[in-house]
Amino acid sequence: MAKISVGLDIGFSSIKVVSLAKEGDQTRLVSLGSIPCPQPGMLSDSEIGLQAVSTSIKKLFEATHIEQKEINIALPESKVFTRVIDDLPYLTDNELAQAIRYAAEEFIPMPIAEVNLNWQVLFRADGKNKNTRTIVLVVASPKNAVEKYIKVLNMANLHPKILETEIIAVTRSLVGNNPFSPSSLIVQLGATTTDFATVSKGLIWLTRSISTGGIALTRSLAQHFNFELTQAEEYKKVYGLLEDQLEGKVFEALKPIIDIIAGEGRRVIQSFEAKYPQDPIKRVVLSGGGAKMPGFVIYLANALGLEVQEADPWYAIAKDKASVSKLAQDAPSYSVAVGLALRED
Ligand SMILES: Nc1ncnc2c1ncn2[C@@H]1O[C@H](COP(=O)(O)OP(=O)(O)OP(=O)(O)O)[C@@H](O)[C@H]1O
Ligand SMILES: [Mg+2]
Incomplete structure (x- = not known):
């Protein structure tokens, strides 16, 4: 009998779930899905706000036909x-x-x-x-943050089996515990925050979280062009950091915010290398919804002078041919959920 394991990522902009089956040494994708998170999501302090998150989780489990009640979740870096x-x-x-x-x-x-x-x-x-x-x-x-998450899960009739942090989950899905993978900086660009981790020999040596994420990028565009947020969001996703689009105007509006993220990445690399000079960072893995921004990989590669890859949390997971290209579209958004589902108990 295959052992099913479920990872639930309650993000600020969307909730994602992944269910994996482990059979021998093979891990197979069973189901995945996402649903927008009602605002302000887990930042809510009211019963009604948390109830809304829990209702969305229930809907997501129904839509993805996931019946497991014992699941793995993560606390955001900003809370730990x-x-x-x-x-x-x-x-x-x-x-x-x-x-x-x-x-x-x-x-x-x-x-x-x-x-x-x-x-x-x-x-x-x-x-x-x-x-x-x-x-x-x-x-x-x-403890109060942990209790809040448990409460929301319980309202959806779910129970946490494992509770870890987002960056630990992301590291598992992107690097695993491969001691031979090159020393890497993981950059997880979500809606509210960007999280960083340096990973060497399959282990995390340094983490950092800043409150500059995808929303800050959208806001900057909205202000610059006097756009509604929905329109700014659209422009961000279509033109991103492509300098040759719209006379570079979108690029100009996003650059100051992206430079905050790139600058923090540089500082994290420097702190790590100052401590472990024999172990230079060789590559950057870009994850989270923001990783898909056009031109971001190249911009960051130039800014940091390192090879930058878009995250593929599905790399070690068996999937049928039909789903390969579909999964690739949204891959970096699922790094947390896949990492949680991959966790052994
Ligand atoms: N193609 C794209 N180009 C640029 N940004 C994108 C793209 N697709 C998604 N995003 C951005 O990614 C963010 C959502 O990413 P993600 O799903 O990782 O965040 P979250 O988990 O909901 O939030 P958080 O981790 O902060 O709680 C949004 O700000 C969204 O605008
Ligand atoms: Mg997230």
């Missing part, structure tokens, strides 16, 4: 505190847990009792060699 702690000596598991709690108090701007702490050991120091250091990726998720 993620840090790599890299100066720990060799420690037993118990000592490590204590050291992480202690270190976490420094980077979490709220009482530690109000967060859930999770971590992944990236490198374990050698007990005999005093020069080696233990490196851990620590994620602190505020």
